[in-house]
Amino acid sequence: MAGKAKTVVTMKLEASCPSHSRTDVMTRDVETVIDEPIERGGTNLGLSPTETLLAALQGCTNTILSKVAHSHGVDVVALSVDLEAKFDRRGVVLDAEVEVPFPEIKLFINLTTSADAASIEKVKTDLPRFCPVSKVIRHSGTVVEEISTITRH
Secondary structure: OOOOOOOOOOOOOEEEOOOOOOEEEEEOOEEEEEOOOHHHOOOOOOEOHHHHHHHHHHHHHHHHHHHHHHHOOOOOOEEEEEEEEEOOOOOOOOOOOOOOOOOEEEEEEEEEEOOOHHHHHHHHHHHHHHOHHHHHHHHOOOEEEEEEEEEEO
16 A cells, blocks of 8 residues: 655755856756856856756646646647746846846747646646746746647647
8 A cells, every 4th residue: 555645855966066167966866967058158068057947947837737737637648838038137147136037937838638628727727836846936026927829639
């Protein structure tokens, strides 16, 4: 008999920093590189820290949308999540402290499904309720707009 899953867990990641711009992150048995582009003194081996944050939002949107869709009986035939963000770079160039570095993020969610409109609305309502990355970003003061394009299959 399977036990109840823990509701609060401790996540641990380790990072080594071989240069001022490169961070090698390990968690579980996965390693990833966070780096800056060459024009900013990096080696371009991975996403920048800010790109990593935005990519995490895309990944979380995929995962949570898929889970929410399943819970509402919505089939996900195909899904893509494109993102456009306004980024106030004054903080990263040390010009000024910026309280909300990303004032606006647009998520363009392209979903192919055979589900009816009412079921899709339930998914759209639940997505921001359950995506932890979205919740953190929204609570920082960023306006996150989810723009959905639904294709019927």
